[in-house]
Amino acid sequence: MTDNAKQAGPSAGDPIVLIVDDDPSMRRALTNLFQSVGLKVEAFSSAAEIMEAKPPAVPSCLVLDIRLPGSSGLDLQADLAKANIHTPIIFITGHGDIPMTVRAMKSGAVDFLTKPVRDQDMLDAVQAAIERDRKRRDAEKSISGVRSRFEALTARERDVLALVASGLMNKQVAAELGLAEITVKIYRGQIMRKMGAKSLADLVRMTDALGIPRNRGHLQT
Amino acid sequence: MTDNAKQAGPSAGDPIVLIVDDDPSMRRALTNLFQSVGLKVEAFSSAAEIMEAKPPAVPSCLVLDIRLPGSSGLDLQADLAKANIHTPIIFITGHGDIPMTVRAMKSGAVDFLTKPVRDQDMLDAVQAAIERDRKRRDAEKSISGVRSRFEALTARERDVLALVASGLMNKQVAAELGLAEITVKIYRGQIMRKMGAKSLADLVRMTDALGIPRNRGHLQT
DNA sequence: CTACGGCACAAACCTACGTATAGCTCGCAC
DNA sequence: GTGCGAGCTATACGTAGGTTTGTGCCGTAG
Structure with a gap:
């Protein structure tokens, strides 16, 4: 064990939360919330913006307002799936309905929270989502070597x-x-x-x- | 092929839809709907009632009103899971909310429909649920032989x-x-x-x- | 043209797998 | 006690798996 960077600040392997919300105050509030528990955060104001960013290489999750300028959160979810990006998604909504919820959950969303969101609910959801992503990445990594040898x-x-x-x-x-x-x-x-x-x-x-x-x-x- | 019972009436291997709803008119309407497309149906008026019935041995699904006398549909879902019964569940609700929907979907519900339910939506959901159950049963059956030999x-x-x-x-x-x-x-x-x-x-x-x-x-x- | 890699095969050899036959002990049920 | 099944081993034999060394053909990249 030459590694003693245990309680150090953010570094390469830490999980990250990606926020997409067009409301600046919401972005700020969520950013503060996640940083208060030591999570790295990156915030975007639109679906287009995050699609241009490169997919994160560490365990991560998306926190997504269902109503976004341009495309809806559900559209973004579908676009990400098409782009073969499987980052777990947590939706938040102020005025969502049940069919929308069902559609999102069927498409693999990990949670769907209604405003006003209780901090603890959000943190629990993010925790579960990141854990899921970590497992998915581990599984992916363990077969990627095998796959490349097969090629x-x-x-x-x-x-x-x-x-x-x-x-x-x-x-x-x-x-x-x-x-x-x-x-x-x-x-x-x-x-x-x-x-x-x-x-x-x-x-x-x-x-x-x-x-x-x-x-x-x-x-x- | 000594078997020529192809277009005959209901027989042993046919899928069945189980309905749980305390509203008799709803039960009747759903029963008619499913029978009109050739599905077998069994209707119950309460959660307790269906828990006493033996689990079906054929591909099946549950259509469940979320608000039931005594326990709610979500409780029934949990009870069935505890009893190791994995029949797919379709919820219908008149006045459900999003947290309820999320909880149901996270617990494995295949769909969550709001009243008034469009017939075609219900049939599609039932179709998908039965197909899922069939696959689950096939998988189960294929390892049950292996398991008993291992024992x-x-x-x-x-x-x-x-x-x-x-x-x-x-x-x-x-x-x-x-x-x-x-x-x-x-x-x-x-x-x-x-x-x-x-x-x-x-x-x-x-x-x-x-x-x-x-x-x-x-x-x- | 030459070098290289993929494809294919052979002889020789060794190791690993698998079965048949036979024999032993131990614990348990009748 | 007798019988039975689980557990364990041995000798012997045949088959399957696997490597090494060497040969040859073909297509293509340099």
Whole structure:
């Protein structure tokens, strides 16, 4: 442990709260609230503004007024989803209705708070949202290495991988692909090395995490 | 195909909609609506009433007025969750508010409709809910067989299974458990037979589906 | 043209896996 | 006590998995 920066100020790995609200006093109030519990904050006044900013690289969440100049909060939510940005969203609203709430929640919002928002409710929601994002990022990171190694495989190696991970024996893989068994063995060894799998069990779990389809070997009832 | 009952009336495998509403006219209207599209229906007038009925064995969903005599719809939702009944729930409400909606959706409700409910909205929601329940049941069924076979393993077989599925070689499993390698081999064979696994890949997927913890062999970044 | 990488195969060799047959102890139910 | 199943091991044998070394073809980038 050479690292003793434990109670230090904001640094690179800290979570951040992104606020989007067109009301300056609201932005200020929320900013103060989050900073009072040691959270980093970045505030925007419109949907367009935040779409131009680069997605945060740390656990984060969005606090979003549902009524925004130009596009609504729901539109922004949809745009972010389309852009493959999955930062958890907390909506706040002064005059929202139930269909709007349902739509937001169905689209994955973590919470939907009504004005006036109680500070503690907001902090709880942000806490839960950031925790969710942290988990999502952890999961994402743990397969990104696997994915990049998979991309480095040649076409033939991928063919072999799919069948091996399906549970076929080398000779069966060979028959399926019209190869000699020895060739499959050699590819198989290369796959294990390139993927960094220390066992077949590893390899199977990697392929499942990558969503590679199986040709055989289903779980039967 | 000895089965030609294709366009016949309601039978055992058909989905069913469960209605809970204290208003008889509402029950009647919903019942008619669902029956008009060929869905089976069962109506209840209170939460207590449906809790006494046995959970349906076919894909189903609940249509629930949020305001019920005695306990509210949200309480019923919580009670069902506690009883490990995961039938999807669609709420209807005449005078719900947003916090109530959020709570219901966070607890897993599929939809939350406001009166007056448009027929098409209700049918769409029920359709989606039943589809979700069907998928959940399919997934449940596909692992229930695996689980019961796992229960049939002896204690030692389970020990071996955990380590084998972690990717350890027979000799390593043996060392870990203080056994001879040959013993592990024999257990391993018995495990494959008892679990109905045709390959190690099968076995690995079964253990993952069962949530059996791994002792070694993590995916590295 | 040459070098390189992907693809494919072979012989030889070693390790790991898996089964059959057989035998042992222990605890428990009848 | 007898029988039974779980647990454990051994010898022996056959199959599957995996590496090394070496060969050759093909297409393409330099």
